[in-house]
Amino acid sequence: MIRKNVLLVVCCSGVIGLGLVGLAQQSAQKPVPPTATEAPAGFNTPTLSKHPGSRSVSNGIPEPPNDTFALDQANFEEREGNDTGLGPVHNATICADCHQNAGTGGPSQITEVRAGHLDANGNFVNPTIVINHGKDTITGRSIINDRAICPQAEEHLPPTENIRTLRAALNTLGDGFVEAIDDQTLIDIAAEQPKQSNGMINGETVEVAILEAPGQTRVGRFGWKDQHGSILSFSADAYLNEVGISNRLKPVDVTTVCKTTKDPEDTADETGLFGIDHFAQFIRGTLVPPRDPVLVGDPEVKAGEKLFAQVKCSVCHVRTIITAPPGTVIDGGTFTIPDALGSKIIHPFSDFLLHDVGTGDGIVQGGPQDTQHKLRTAALWGLRTKSRFMHDLKSESFAAAILRHQGEAADSISQFKQLTPYERGELFKFLSSL
Numbered sequence: 001m002i003r004k005n006v007l008l009v010v011c012c013s014g015v016i017g018l019g020l021v022g023l024a025q026q027s028a029q030k031p032v033p034p035t036a037t038e039a040p041a042g043f044n045t046p047t048l049s050k051h052p053g054s055r056s057v058s059n060g061i062p063e064p065p066n067d068t069f070a071l072d073q074a075n076f077e078e079r080e081g082n083d084t085g086l087g088p089v090h091n092a093t094i095c096a097d098c099h100q101n102a103g104t105g106g107p108s109q110i111t112e113v114r115a116g117h118l119d120a121n122g123n124f125v126n127p128t129i130v131i132n133h134g135k136d137t138i139t140g141r142s143i144i145n146d147r148a149i150c151p152q153a154e155e156h157l158p159p160t161e162n163i164r165t166l167r168a169a170l171n172t173l174g175d176g177f178v179e180a181i182d183d184q185t186l187i188d189i190a191a192e193q194p195k196q197s198n199g200m201i202n203g204e205t206v207e208v209a210i211l212e213a214p215g216q217t218r219v220g221r222f223g224w225k226d227q228h229g230s231i232l233s234f235s236a237d238a239y240l241n242e243v244g245i246s247n248r249l250k251p252v253d254v255t256t257v258c259k260t261t262k263d264p265e266d267t268a269d270e271t272g273l274f275g276i277d278h279f280a281q282f283i284r285g286t287l288v289p290p291r292d293p294v295l296v297g298d299p300e301v302k303a304g305e306k307l308f309a310q311v312k313c314s315v316c317h318v319r320t321i322i323t324a325p326p327g328t329v330i331d332g333g334t335f336t337i338p339d340a341l342g343s344k345i346i347h348p349f350s351d352f353l354l355h356d357v358g359t360g361d362g363i364v365q366g367g368p369q370d371t372q373h374k375l376r377t378a379a380l381w382g383l384r385t386k387s388r389f390m391h392d393l394k395s396e397s398f399a400a401a402i403l404r405h406q407g408e409a410a411d412s413i414s415q416f417k418q419l420t421p422y423e424r425g426e427l428f429k430f431l432s433s434l
């Protein structure tokens with residue numbers, strides 16, 4: 001939580017349309033309503049060491065009294081220390097340590113560890129991690145933190161926790177628009193998929209808890225396992241489990257070993273907002289990742305995009321989704337979609353559904369046991385900012401990432417393999433324009 005009282009210059013509020021108006025193609029699922037407009041696109045959150053956020057441009061969402069988009073971004077970037085509640089166990093010192101590429105909020109090469117084991121019935125069970133020379137244990141979560149504020153709090157995986165995976169940090173730019181997708185839109189996409197694929201592709205929706213609306217659920221769309229449906233919920237979870245800052249939605253630290261601060265560590269600033277509110281406000285205010293302006297009109301890129309649909313990549317990597325209209329109340333009654341996010345046309349190249357494409361990591365988070373080997377379709381917007389791919393970043397080229405798809409994607413991949421080398425080149429060029 002930053003408490004600086006500097007006056008941050010608010011630049012260029014309002015929407016700038018660097019988007020790709022004109023490229024809108026009808027979604028396979030639903031016709032585009034005439035009132036919907038393209039979401040603004042752009043990498044417009046430069047990471048500045050002086051006057052953080054001061055040159056950033058938001059999508060125009062209303063800011064709470066006395067708050068600015070720049071202050072929201074500054075909170076997302078300002079490092080925590082032992083004195084503000086960092087840890088005891090943590091992965092990094094603030095959100096932007098991992099969500100920073102082509103500006104603050106993008107994806108990065110940082111991976112983290114998740115682990116667990118199966119019980120006698122084959123159900124996934126979270127790990128039990130013994131720390132502090134056997135005196136304390138950490139339970140109830142699959143994440144294993146790589147750092148701690150003192151050596152005795154460091155987490156080490158015992159051999160019995162034999163399901164292990166790496167998870168790459170995801171992009172958060174444009175996620176306000178993803179949050180604004182109606183549950184029913186995702187359910188409808190899932191219902192269409194078997195018809196488009198001779199029954200092979202069956203995206204799964206999972207209902208997940210909204211932390212800020214106790215007892216309420218929503219279709220999950222954030223995280224590799226769709227473990228959250230609200231940006232505020234994700235922010236609270238990340239503040240605790242990545243940075244070790246307990247907060248009003250996740251009020252208790254995972255261990256007290258070496259702890260010097262009192263729970264909850266996230267406190268309100270002079271605007272009355274907590275750190276988690278600023279993070280959510282920042283993410284909700286970002287523009288969607290833009291297409292490459294040089295490549296977007298290239299004839300080979302356009303041909304590649306046709307092939308992408310022809311070989312059925314687009315059944316999962318859905319090109320166009322429309323957000324719910326402004327005024328729609330979501331997140332268990334706690335958030336009303338503003339004009340800036342409602343009735344917007346986005347091109348995430350994802351269905352935000354869970355699929356078994358043969359790479360599933362064995363972990364269950366939020367969803368039922370049948371999601372063990374499923375992962376959320378990676379959103380391909382902003383793909384050109386990445387150099388390694390898939391949930392574990394173990395694929396170093398488009399070809400390697402594509403050929404790793406099996407399971408529900410097997411038919412699509414065998415059609416991809418039948419493309420000529422020239423056609424594959426066009427498909428790759430299309431991917432590098434995203």
Ligand code: HEC
Binds near residue numbers: 094169221231
């Ligand atoms: C150590 C690196 C790290 C830090 C620090 C971190 N994250 Fe993340 N973030 C990740 C990873 C990894 C994922 C994917 C998680 C998963 O599904 O396993 C992720 C996913 C997300 C997502 C979901 C994006 C999507 O489209 O699905 C949001 C939102 C998010 N983080 C917000 C935050 C916020 C807010 C903070 C600061 C409180 C933060 N993160 C701190 C690594 C990090």
Ligand code: HEC
Binds near residue numbers: 357376388398
């Ligand atoms: C059945 C649904 C499905 C189909 C069909 C599908 N994908 Fe995927 N795709 C996924 C899922 C799920 C992931 C994430 C897998 C992982 O991380 O292990 C993914 C990941 C990717 C990635 C990595 C993105 C990143 O940021 O790491 C690329 C590139 C990709 N797919 C391209 C394609 C292409 C090209 C096709 C068609 C030849 C295709 N996909 C067909 C579901 C699908």
